[in-house]
Amino acid sequence: MIxxxxxxxxxxxKQALFETNELRQKEYLETSNSGAYWDxxxxxxxxxxxxxxxxxxxxxxxxxxxxxxxxxxxxx
Numbered sequence: 001m002i003x004x005x006x007x008x009x010x011x012x013x014k015q016a017l018f019e020t021n022e023l024r025q026k027e028y029l030e031t032s033n034s035g036a037y038w039d040x041x042x043x044x045x046x047x048x049x050x051x052x053x054x055x056x057x058x059x060x061x062x063x064x065x066x067x068x069x070x071x072x073x074x075x076x
Contacts (some may be wrong), residue, residue: 002037002048003042005038005048006044006045006048006049009038009041009042009044009045009048010041010045010072010073010075012013012028012041012072013032013041013042013045013069013073014043015028015070016029016041017026017069017073029071045072046068046072049068049071049072049075050068053071
C-alpha cells in the first residue's frame with residue numbers, strides 16, 4: 001500500500017516538474033501539499049523517499065532539495 005502511494009506521488013511530482021503551462025504549474029503548486037493526506041504528492045514523495053533512505057539523511061540534507069528530487073526521480 002505504501003509503495004503504491006509513493007509511486008503515485010512520484011508520478012504526479014514528475015508531471016508537475018515538467019509542466020510548461022503556467023496555469024497548470026500553479027495548480028500543481030497549490031495541490032502539492034494540500035488536501036487529503038495521501039494527495040499531498042510533494043510531501044508524500046519526499047517523506048517516503050527519506051524513510052527509505054533513513055541511513056543517509058545527513059548526506060541527503062547536506063546535498064539539498066535539488067539533489068533529493070534528483071534522487072527521487074532516479075529511483076522511479
